[in-house]
Amino acid sequence: MSRNLGRQTFGSADDAGKVMTVAEAQALLQQWVENPRLQLHMQQVAYLMKCWAAERLQLSEADQHRWYIAGLLHDADWEKWPEDHCSRIVEELEKRHQDPEIIHAIASHGPRHFGVLPQSSMDRMLYAFDELSGLIHAYSLMRPEGYTGMEVKGVMKRFREKKFAANVSREEILEACEMAGISLEELIAFIITHQPAVTQE
Ligand SMILES: [Fe+2]
Ligand SMILES: [Fe+2]
Numbered sequence: 001m002s003r004n005l006g007r008q009t010f011g012s013a014d015d016a017g018k019v020m021t022v023a024e025a026q027a028l029l030q031q032w033v034e035n036p037r038l039q040l041h042m043q044q045v046a047y048l049m050k051c052w053a054a055e056r057l058q059l060s061e062a063d064q065h066r067w068y069i070a071g072l073l074h075d076a077d078w079e080k081w082p083e084d085h086c087s088r089i090v091e092e093l094e095k096r097h098q099d100p101e102i103i104h105a106i107a108s109h110g111p112r113h114f115g116v117l118p119q120s121s122m123d124r125m126l127y128a129f130d131e132l133s134g135l136i137h138a139y140s141l142m143r144p145e146g147y148t149g150m151e152v153k154g155v156m157k158r159f160r161e162k163k164f165a166a167n168v169s170r171e172e173i174l175e176a177c178e179m180a181g182i183s184l185e186e187l188i189a190f191i192i193t194h195q196p197a198v199t200q201e
Pocket of ligand 2: 041074075130131
């Protein structure tokens, strides 16, 4: 379902700070992704990344944009080339001379699958948000009121229920929280506060 990337360095230092626009990223997604659930997932993760960069790290707008693009493209190749996830998008971004930190973040969003450890805070937050965002979205879909009134303890209950969103690895989420130095509860609280703002277009 994915493969070990077999390397640890991505992109070129000469390309630091070079980042495509949101419109360019969306054009790429339009070519590569049809599934609306997958599109929504990437938009959700992108938005969480941008909000974290802005609110928790007080990063510049340029940096917030870099965090957004990393989230927006992290699963871009999943639908067309599941066997090669995420090498296709990594290679595409290298070809387009994109910022190496963005490429590294994408390359390390599944360390157990891609063999690349998250290092920067961008890397670690992408890993932390990815699966948990999906679990929380699945929870919103089974609640009649969606995200309205959702509480951390309700998410925690689902988190402990192995059968709920069984494909979401709890182990990886806990590992990601530890790497990011954030408690699971704090991360859940951040996601349920911000994720409802992202709706399907
Ligand atoms: Fe992925
Ligand atoms: Fe993902």
